[in-house]
Amino acid sequence: MLSYSFSAIRLRKMRAGLTTLGVVIGIAAIVALLSITQGLQATITRQLQTGFATDTLIVSTRGGFGGAFGQGGANAGNSGFKLLVNDTQIINNIANVETSMAIIQRTCNLTRGEEVYNLTTIVGVDFAQYANIYSSAFVAESGEIPLEPENQTVVVGKFVSDAWKNGTLFCNVGDTVDIIWTNATNLPPQYETHVGQVAAVLKEIGGFGVGGPSDYGVYIPISQAERFFGTDECDTIIVKLANDDKATIDNATQAIRDAFSDQVSVTSATAVLSILSNVFSVIQLFLAGIAAISLLVAGIGIMNIMIVSLMERTREIGILKALGMKSGTVLWVFLSESVIIGLIGAVIGIASGWVLANVVAIVFRGGGGAFTGNQVAATGRMTITPLLTPTVTILALVFGVGVSAVFALYPAWRASRLKPVEALRYE
Amino acid sequence: MAVPEQVDTGERRRQMTSVTAIVEAVNLKKTYMLGEVPVEALRGVNLRVDNGDFLAILGPSGSGKSTLLNLIGALDKPTEGKMLIEDIDISTLNDNQLADLRRRIGFVFQFFNLIPRFTARENVELSMTIAGLSRGERRKRAEDVLKTVGLGERMNHRPAELSGGEQQRVAIARALANNPKFLLMDEPTGNIDSKAAGEIIRLIKRLNEEKAVTIIMVTHDQRLAGQSKRVVQMFDGLIVQDVVN
Numbered sequence: 001m002l003s004y005s006f007s008a009i010r011l012r013k014m015r016a017g018l019t020t021l022g023v024v025i026g027i028a029a030i031v032a033l034l035s036i037t038q039g040l041q042a043t044i045t046r047q048l049q050t051g052f053a054t055d056t057l058i059v060s061t062r063g064g065f066g067g068a069f070g071q072g073g074a075n076a077g078n079s080g081f082k083l084l085v086n087d088t089q090i091i092n093n094i095a096n097v098e099t100s101m102a103i104i105q106r107t108c109n110l111t112r113g114e115e116v117y118n119l120t121t122i123v124g125v126d127f128a129q130y131a132n133i134y135s136s137a138f139v140a141e142s143g144e145i146p147l148e149p150e151n152q153t154v155v156v157g158k159f160v161s162d163a164w165k166n167g168t169l170f171c172n173v174g175d176t177v178d179i180i181w182t183n184a185t186n187l188p189p190q191y192e193t194h195v196g197q198v199a200a201v202l203k204e205i206g207g208f209g210v211g212g213p214s215d216y217g218v219y220i221p222i223s224q225a226e227r228f229f230g231t232d233e234c235d236t237i238i239v240k241l242a243n244d245d246k247a248t249i250d251n252a253t254q255a256i257r258d259a260f261s262d263q264v265s266v267t268s269a270t271a272v273l274s275i276l277s278n279v280f281s282v283i284q285l286f287l288a289g290i291a292a293i294s295l296l297v298a299g300i301g302i303m304n305i306m307i308v309s310l311m312e313r314t315r316e317i318g319i320l321k322a323l324g325m326k327s328g329t330v331l332w333v334f335l336s337e338s339v340i341i342g343l344i345g346a347v348i349g350i351a352s353g354w355v356l357a358n359v360v361a362i363v364f365r366g367g368g369g370a371f372t373g374n375q376v377a378a379t380g381r382m383t384i385t386p387l388l389t390p391t392v393t394i395l396a397l398v399f400g401v402g403v404s405a406v407f408a409l410y411p412a413w414r415a416s417r418l419k420p421v422e423a424l425r426y427e
Numbered sequence: 428m429a430v431p432e433q434v435d436t437g438e439r440r441r442q443m444t445s446v447t448a449i450v451e452a453v454n455l456k457k458t459y460m461l462g463e464v465p466v467e468a469l470r471g472v473n474l475r476v477d478n479g480d481f482l483a484i485l486g487p488s489g490s491g492k493s494t495l496l497n498l499i500g501a502l503d504k505p506t507e508g509k510m511l512i513e514d515i516d517i518s519t520l521n522d523n524q525l526a527d528l529r530r531r532i533g534f535v536f537q538f539f540n541l542i543p544r545f546t547a548r549e550n551v552e553l554s555m556t557i558a559g560l561s562r563g564e565r566r567k568r569a570e571d572v573l574k575t576v577g578l579g580e581r582m583n584h585r586p587a588e589l590s591g592g593e594q595q596r597v598a599i600a601r602a603l604a605n606n607p608k609f610l611l612m613d614e615p616t617g618n619i620d621s622k623a624a625g626e627i628i629r630l631i632k633r634l635n636e637e638k639a640v641t642i643i644m645v646t647h648d649q650r651l652a653g654q655s656k657r658v659v660q661m662f663d664g665l666i667v668q669d670v671v672n
Contacts, residue, residue: 323554324530
């Protein structure tokens, strides 16, 4: 009986092909969108996990780092509250806090002789504590990170050294670099220069470096940052907790907020991850909805072809019934024709969706590269690796087949209900 | 026009012979709705067909021949009266039981009604596929019946590659495939040239004589009617004459 359905499809190759194309497009869209968003989610989660340690909290003034995640509130950044470098002493007294360290960040130009590495982030940190908290990320690939650094000591991220990612190094261990900061505290702005010597190049981290070390960061001792930037104000304080239990995180978060009269925002790596994953499920749902519409259109296409096919083959159905085929079998024949189309469409759709996702990923990567040229972008660029999970594959298959079966149900039912005498008389 | 007196062939033949009836119509009536107007296609037909019979049904168009054939073929149900096939009243059967019954009835249509995308052999196999025979049985049986109708050499041709006469022989082979209780033919020579029609007539006659296949056919073809064992004349929904040749 299956071969009967196949022969009917083969007879109308063009029409069946176009109908299949409808399913292919729908399924391909779903697969491509889902595998890209899932890949993106996996990439971002992984990068955050390398950039963050799960047992850390990030304390910043409201409207600062935390504000980006919707905790800013009404008084964002306007209260005049300042987080100071030595506020770490307050935080260190809170229960379950192991240690804490301040970070000062400024965007500066970096040059070595005539070579210019454009804008990058200069980060003032306590090297010993930073290496302790981010023990897997703040690790030297070449040179050595001094735990008691000299004034001019500089540690650079992997891609500050290997700036063009081709082995031509912008700077290497032992090189002298100039950090040029535009001081706009008093007008007119003045350029100030801090001369540093590269003590170590970090191994590649691959993360964004939100809070934690980054491939594009330049690290100087916190004391030098205070002196150079002329401030005792810090951007963030990284807090290392005794463990990453939810209770510990929640209690410490609350205690820190209380200690600063609710003037700071406290973000935990875990919270950021869960917010991100929420955002991603919404995006995924939205994109899947769009793809579902194209599948709906494909379904209507299937219904159309099956109704036309029903009309054309009314007489044939009459013959089959005269030869003793039961109504149920006629229904099954029509349904299986449609399901075959759906199955072929789904399989091709999954394959082409996967190809499409990879093409999109490559285009994104290429687009990122186009901005580099001679100037190296200072922020982290990310590569999307599309992810095709078995769940998505099975879901796409079920959807493709399901849609074709559901939309063929009505034409198939009508075919099965035809009276043999009338069907045979049909011209 | 005076309505000719009806002949109760069923009763008369029952007295004549003791052979079991394959088909028996008792006061068979069928009324169609043609739009709003009821049309009485059959107005009380009595007919008995015995095993081995070769029956030709003649009559002008609109006399109810095709309606009677559809009822004998279990394609339709009567409005009134009984249509007995091997003593089973088809009015009492549901759709699936009717389908099962039709598997043992061989239909031959005026316009052949072959599936165009199938070869001759596949067309013959189709009826056996529906009856649930295995692939091996189907293949062997299809080749046998195609040889019987003289198409052993052309069984892998599609209908479009066959002449009208050859197509009708494929249709006859298909009808024979499931060892039917009887063959029902609706103008089997109505759509083919006279030379091919002569061959079909000889084939049908041979099937009846040599293979003892019971044949009930509707025809306009006087030559064909002349070859039958028995001629039934219909007029205006009634049987008006039933003659044994």
